[in-house]
Amino acid sequence: xxxxxxxxxxxxxxxxxxxxxxxxxxxxxxxxxxxxxxxxxxxxxxxxxxxxxxxxxxxxxxxxxxxxxxxxxxxxxxxxxxxxxxxxxxxxxxxxxxxxxxxxxxxxxxxxxxxxxxxxxxxxxxxxxxxxxxxxxxxxxxxxxxxxxxxxxxxxxxxxxxxxxxxxxxxxxxxxxxxxxxxxxxxxxxxxxxxxxxxxxxxxxxxxxxxxxxxxxxxxxxxxxxxxxxxxxxxxxxxxxxxxxxxxxxxxxxxxxxxxxxxxxxxxxxxxxxxxxxxxxxxxxxxxxxxxxxxxxxxxxxxxxxxxxxxxxxxxxxxxxxxxxxxxx
Amino acid sequence: xxxxxxxxxxxxxxxxxxxxxxxxxxxxxxxxxxxxxxxxxxxxxxxxxxxxxxxxxxxxxxxxxxxxxxxxxxxxxxxxxxxxxxxxxxxxxxxxxxxxxxxxxxxx
Numbered sequence: 272x273x274x275x276x277x278x279x280x281x282x283x284x285x286x287x288x289x290x291x292x293x294x295x296x297x298x299x300x301x302x303x304x305x306x307x308x309x310x311x312x313x314x315x316x317x318x319x320x321x322x323x324x325x326x327x328x329x330x331x332x333x334x335x336x337x338x339x340x341x342x343x344x345x346x347x348x349x350x351x352x353x354x355x356x357x358x359x360x361x362x363x364x365x366x367x368x369x370x371x372x373x374x375x376x377x378x379x380x381x382x383x384x385x386x387x388x389x390x391x392x393x394x395x396x397x398x399x400x401x402x403x404x405x406x407x408x409x410x411x412x413x414x415x416x417x418x419x420x421x422x423x424x425x426x427x428x429x430x431x432x433x434x435x436x437x438x439x440x441x442x443x444x445x446x447x448x449x450x451x452x453x454x455x456x457x458x459x460x461x462x463x464x465x466x467x468x469x470x471x472x473x474x475x476x477x478x479x480x481x482x483x484x485x486x487x488x489x490x491x492x493x494x495x496x497x498x499x500x501x502x503x504x505x506x507x508x509x510x511x512x513x514x515x516x517x518x519x520x521x522x523x524x525x526x527x528x529x530x531x532x533x534x535x536x537x538x539x540x541x542x543x544x545x546x547x548x549x550x551x552x553x554x555x556x557x558x559x560x561x562x563x564x565x566x567x568x569x570x571x572x573x574x575x576x577x578x579x580x581x582x583x584x585x586x587x588x589x590x591x592x593x594x595x596x597x598x599x600x
Numbered sequence: 601x602x603x604x605x606x607x608x609x610x611x612x613x614x615x616x617x618x619x620x621x622x623x624x625x626x627x628x629x630x631x632x633x634x635x636x637x638x639x640x641x642x643x644x645x646x647x648x649x650x651x652x653x654x655x656x657x658x659x660x661x662x663x664x665x666x667x668x669x670x671x672x673x674x675x676x677x678x679x680x681x682x683x684x685x686x687x688x689x690x691x692x693x694x695x696x697x698x699x700x701x702x703x704x705x706x707x708x
Contacts, residue, residue: 280614283614287614287617287618290625291621291622291625295625298626298627369606373610376613376614377617378613378617378619381620382624385624386624479679479680480680504612505613505615507620508633509620509623510634510637510638511630511631511634512641512643512644513637514641516641516681517638517640591606591609595602
């Protein structure tokens with residue numbers, strides 16, 4: 272992948288989003304974005320940095336155009352981080368460009384980029400990937416800052432507490448092994464703060480709004496498998512509200528079984544000393560871990576959607592870059 | 601061969617991206633697509649009805665809310681989804697009725 276083709280891919284993506292940035296309106300739960308942007312800043316709120324970011328955008332112009340433009344810029348920035356990650360993993364400049372393009376173009380990213388209310392997902396993913404990049408370098412303590420920033424703006428960044436250790440498990444770095452301590456501490460603190468694992472798992476439930484852990488695992492695995500399918504073959508349908516309730520149980524069991532193959536394949540591949548195999552192992556494990564929290568914490572009113580699957584994209588891009596690597600000079 | 605596969609994959613993703621972006625331009629386009637792909641999901645019809653109502657298409661909105669009530673009785677719809685959809689659809693149908701009455705009464 273030459274630099275010219277990476278720039279062409281970037282230009283096509285920017286041109287594709289340009290009309291939406293100009294004329295796209297507030298949709299669906301964007302009222303929450305407007306509320307965040309216009310309310311008084313209260314640092315006692317858990318996600319006040321995200322409110323601050325929304326208010327900064329609102330001060331530029333109280334219109335969706337600013338938010339859509341910032342989301343697009345964040346998506347490009349995340350793709351750059353993914354390219355840097357691929358380079359640091361030893362895929363070289365060509366592999367980095369492959370990973371950059373593979374992160375930039377998937378249609379699965381449209382919900383996160385085009386929908387202002389999902390801007391937090393992009394921010395969280397950017398922080399998690401930056402944390403993984405930093406963990407492999409000289410500035411590994413800064414990985415804690417990146418991870419903490421991600422957690423502060425978006426709860427889905429909690430997957431970073433699994434992804435950074437996973438990165439270090441596949442690509443060990445002796446000095447950075449200390450990062451396991453803050454990750455484990457943060458997980459322990461979170462469990463304590465939310466009243467234990469059972470309370471955390473059932474946090475999204477309410478009177479009359481319950482689901483068993485097995486049903487939840489099955490439906491969320493189906494959603495994750497669908498997201499992975501859309502990454503592979505973007506035939507769709509892409510939709511903001513997929514009807515997972517109408518998916519037959521047989522299909523859900525098959526999807527759950529297929530989804531469990533990812534970590535198994537990752538662990539098996541990680542045994543090989545070959546660099547390419549290890550990057551693929553990292554990617555496959557990353558795909559599984561990026562949505563694992565959502566397979567455990569039950570939110571019966573809301574299944575895994577395309578925007579929430581955004582954190583799967585960097586790991587898929589790693590796998591693609593590693594698989595395609597031999598085509599580059 | 602793998603290069604051809606990658607180029608084909610990138611082109612397919614770019615086409616799909618370009619096709620999906622316009623769906624997010626407005627509530628009506630967003631929920632029209634959702635209702636098309638999930639016709640048995642009451643929430644999609646309720647949200648489409650709301651979008652149509654806000655954009656001034658009360659007649660189409662009424663049809664969407666009625667459709668939401670009809671599909672809410674499907675066996676695969678979860679009980680709390682059914683209750684939410686029925687409540688929202690009926691409330692919005694009342695809004696449509698009130699809007700029609702207001703329109704029918706001339707200003708003094």
